Amino acid sequence: MKSILxxxxxxxxxxxxxxxxxxxxxxxxxxxxxxxQARADAEIKTKVLPIQRTRAVASDQSQAV
Numbered sequence: 001m002k003s004i005l006x007x008x009x010x011x012x013x014x015x016x017x018x019x020x021x022x023x024x025x026x027x028x029x030x031x032x033x034x035x036x037q038a039r040a041d042a043e044i045k046t047k048v049l050p051i052q053r054t055r056a057v058a059s060d061q062s063q064a065v
Contacts, residue, residue: 002009
């Protein structure tokens with residue numbers, strides 16, 4: 001977010017703004033971010049596999065102790 005003190009800040013009068021378009025743009029950006037996060041999560045789930053332990057290994061270790 002730009003500050004009023006930032007030299008690149010440009011004031012826009014309220015008469016020249018359209019809140020409907022602004023909120024629509026923000027919603028689109030949020031949907032894009034959510035979609036990108038969902039794709040990244042799906043990709044991680046396909047690449048990472050859980051380690052499966054078998055009961056035979058666990059029972060062999062308990063007998064050795």
